[in-house]
Amino acid sequence: MDTLLIDDDSIGVFLTERLLKREGFAENIISYHSATEALAFLQRARPEELPRVIFLDLNMPVMSGWDFLEALQPQQDQLAGRCHIYILTSSLAHTDSDRTQEFPLVEGLIHKPLDSGQIQAIRAQVMATSGS
Amino acid sequence: MNNVLPVVESEQRFRSLFDHNPDLVLFQDAAGLILDANPAFLAFMGEDRADVLGRPLTDFLPPALHALFNEKLREACRGHMVQFDVAVPFAGEAPTMLSVTKIPLMVQGTVAGVHVVASDVTEQFASHQTIRDQAHKLNTIFESITDAFFLMDREWRFTYVNSEMERLLNVQREHVIGRDMWEVFPEEKHGAFHRQYQHAFETDQAVHFEAFFAKGQRWLDVKAFPSQEGLSVYFADVTEKVQSQQELYRQHSDLQQFTYIVSHNLRAPLANALGLADLLGSLDKHSADYELTLKHLQASTQQLDAVLRDMNTILSIRDKQGVAAAEPVLLAAAVEQACLSLAEPLAQCGGDVVLDVPAGLHVLGHRAYLHSIFFNLLSNAVKYRAPARALRVGIAATARPDGGVRVAFADNGSGFDLEKAGADVFRLYKRFHSGPAGRGMGLYLVKAHVEAMGGRVEVQSALNEGTQFVLYFP
Structure with a gap:
């Protein structure tokens, strides 16, 4: 399934891409090193170009993951049901998971690194909602 | 004939003043004998006029006061008006406070006698005493x-x-x-x-x-x-209390920062290393991906090490350990040394540094700190230069009237949104550019080192125009 990675850390992007490919999660993976560019992409994307899954890092300069989610709110209705956003962060701060409640588009928060169990669970979750 | 009536009237007016005066009034001769006394005096003493006239005033006073009254009489007889207050303990009564005035009557240059006017000021005196007592009491309270x-x-x-x-x-x-x-x-x-x-x-x-x-x-x-x-x-x-509160606050924010570093900056390369190790296990050792993954794993462990080294640097600035006493450092030398350290990247990007640092200008501080400050500022200027134009950096220093030094460090680089960055500008591991890599350590160190030398730093920046730092050293 079409997947978008947003992470300023290039090693992080490399790792997530390879892990997703290893698990056969996605063939088409687009990655952005800045949330600003990812936002611009989503804002001009046609509905059929929208990714099914977005992995979003939180701790990024200029536009953080939270800023990105706030900027995306006007588009929430178009994205709901099409885009499944997962926060993928290395941070262990407890406050992060509380804050995800503010954003209905966020389906879950995962601590890096991704492992195969988590990847399979996400696939099952996305298939379940999209299949119906 | 016309002036007889006024004389009589005048006589009566003074008589009336004498007779109806509420104060005790009498007239003595130089020997102290009473020649005249007004009704107020007679009433006060409970005596008839006839029993008083021709007797010395001291007959009506307690013996203990005779000497005082005689002395005052003699003084008045020398031609002076005399005023004194005295407590008179009449038999069987609480002392009466009298305010006494003795006025000599001068006739053709000699004293013909003395007028004595005594007012009963017992009540006034008592209330003054109360006021004095209360003032004393208040004073005792305010002092205690x-x-x-x-x-x-x-x-x-x-x-x-x-x-x-x-x-x-x-x-x-x-x-x-x-x-x-x-x-x-x-x-x-x-x-x-x-x-x-x-x-x-x-x-x-x-x-x-x-x-x-x-x-x-x-x-x-x-x-x-x-x-x-x-x-x-x-x-x-409350200086000690406030200082310990400030210290507590500083330690608390240090602890918060430490928690933040552990949860973000230490965790990020560690999470990558964990994932890369997992990935490595599933890759063919002879594939290109295996090589790449191994390289990233090495880079991640190096990042981990860098964060630990940063933490060590920060803690040693905080503890001020291994720091020699402040000494006068030649500012121009410190700035030139930093420029020299970055000569290569400066040349590569075609950057130009214009120095305006008076020769002989000293800053009281530490050579290593000053080098770090200018090295980090200059390295940031190179890193975040505007791609569209050649980098120009101006470093201008002036001595201030109060003995301190002001240094302005300005570049024409990409700048950043100061309003958005706000208090984060000098915070550890905060970054304001998504382009060239940086750990977010440089400005933190600049501020920490400036402050460790007792100075302060201010910043101005405009997106795509440039950034100016102003450093003040004591």
């Missing part, structure tokens, strides 16, 4: 409270100052009583104390505040109560 205390009137003049205030503010009451507070402490005229007292006066409400008294380098906890007369102000030295 542990707070410093002063009173001032509505024109800002000190009317009372206790000794704790003298001690705490290093003033002497005889130098401040009656003087304008802002004349005594001119440096506080536009400060917090003035504002708070003004507020108390205007609202007629008590105020309670803590403020820094710059002249004495102390924190004071102040309570001020307005009244019609002015302001009663109690205050205490």
